[in-house]
Amino acid sequence: MPVIMSHIIGTMAIFAFAATLTLYLYSVGNAESLAVTRSRLKTVCDYVAVRVVQVISMANMSNTQSCIQLLLDLPETVSGGSYWITLSDQDGYEVVGTFVLSPSVTAESLIPLNSTLVNVRIVAQEGLSIDSLTVQKKVYGGASRIVVWGRRIGNVIEIGLGRKN
Secondary structure (H helix, E strand, O other): OHHHHHHHHHHHHHHHHHHHHHHHHHHHHHHHHHHHHHHHHHHHHHHHHHHHHHHHHHHHHOOOOOOEEEEOOOOOOEOOEOEEEEEEOEOEOEEEEEEOOOOOOEEEEEOOOOOOOOEEEEOOOOOOEEOOEEEEOEEEOOOOOEEEEEEEEOOEEEEEEEEEO
């Protein structure tokens, strides 16, 4: 009888160890997957921030009120999932990317500009039509004809995201 009991205890210990190891490996793999997703989303945000700075620079040098547009080449998915990009002026000017499937996965990229020399205003009035584009508050990755736009009105440079008509 003691031999059977020791086999049962040993078998239960092996099952408990296997279950614990499985849960541990799953959590480590999940954490790594989130880190990779966040890193890729940050890369997309950095790209958009660079394009925004280019538009601000061009609008700042412009003497007209014409709308300057730069086409964004956004990847369709990030780590196999959908995402969206917005412009924010909450904590300085930044590009914010959010993973649709998991709202906890976000990435921010600051827009490097000297706010004392450049007066920037983010326009996010959904549906506003400017020249040949429609303003959007947020744009989804992989959508076609997505642009970052800017125009100079007096001392203010208005920037935003939109979709070419």
